[in-house]
Amino acid sequence: MPSRGEIPVNFVVSGTLSCASCGVETARRSFAQHRCPTCAAIVRLELKRADGRRYYARNRPKFYAAAKLHRKRHPEVRRRDRARWREAHRDLYINNKRATDARRRGATGRHTAAEWAEVVRGFKGRCAYCGTAGRLERDHVIPLRRGGTNDISNIVPACPSCNRRKAGRTDVEFRAAEDLERMAKGERSGVVG
Numbered sequence: 542m543p544s545r546g547e548i549p550v551n552f553v554v555s556g557t558l559s560c561a562s563c564g565v566e567t568a569r570r571s572f573a574q575h576r577c578p579t580c581a582a583i584v585r586l587e588l589k590r591a592d593g594r595r596y597y598a599r600n601r602p603k604f605y606a607a608a609k610l611h612r613k614r615h616p617e618v619r620r621r622d623r624a625r626w627r628e629a630h631r632d633l634y635i636n637n638k639r640a641t642d643a644r645r646r647g648a649t650g651r652h653t654a655a656e657w658a659e660v661v662r663g664f665k666g667r668c669a670y671c672g673t674a675g676r677l678e679r680d681h682v683i684p685l686r687r688g689g690t691n692d693i694s695n696i697v698p699a700c701p702s703c704n705r706r707k708a709g710r711t712d713v714e715f716r717a718a719e720d721l722e723r724m725a726k727g728e729r730s731g732v733v734g
Contacts, residue, residue, distance in 0.1 A: 676700065
């Protein structure tokens with residue numbers, strides 16, 4: 542940088558200077574430390590952010606205490622913010638909740654929302670048990686409580702009704718029970734299977 546009183550190297554006789562950052566030529570009077578107004582604003586913003594980060598790092602316990610106090614005084618704000626996030630990220634929320642539940646039960650394996658969507662496409666958006674289209678839930682073929690995994694290979698789409706009726710039974714047990722129930726209904730109505 543030139544010292545005070547020297548003519549800068551990038552000085553042009555016509556009264557313009559080239560910005561040291563971006564190279565744009567601008568009127569000499571609008572320069573701040575050999576930078577055009579745009580680049581100077583960016584540098585000021587970066588310096589302000591760096592100052593803020595340093596201040597936060599020095600005063601982290603004070604910020605944590607203030608945030609904790611705010612959460613304690615205004616629990617409704619946190620509930621509202623969490624509800625908004627859950628609504629905006631419904632699939633992610635459900636996937637995370639199910640993964641947490643599975644880990645609590647000691648199940649191994651994980652699956653992503655994309656893998657779940659692929660399984661639903663494979664079943665053409667229909668329940669694996671009754672074939673109805675509509676709202677689908679993840680169902681573990683071998684239930685977690687019976688040693689099943691949370692891996693995508695153990696998951697099929699099920700309508701809420703079938704998922705509740707299946708409960709803690711395996712896929713084979715559920716289908717056998719459904720067949721028996723249908724046969725019993727058929728016999729009562731006089732229909733021979």
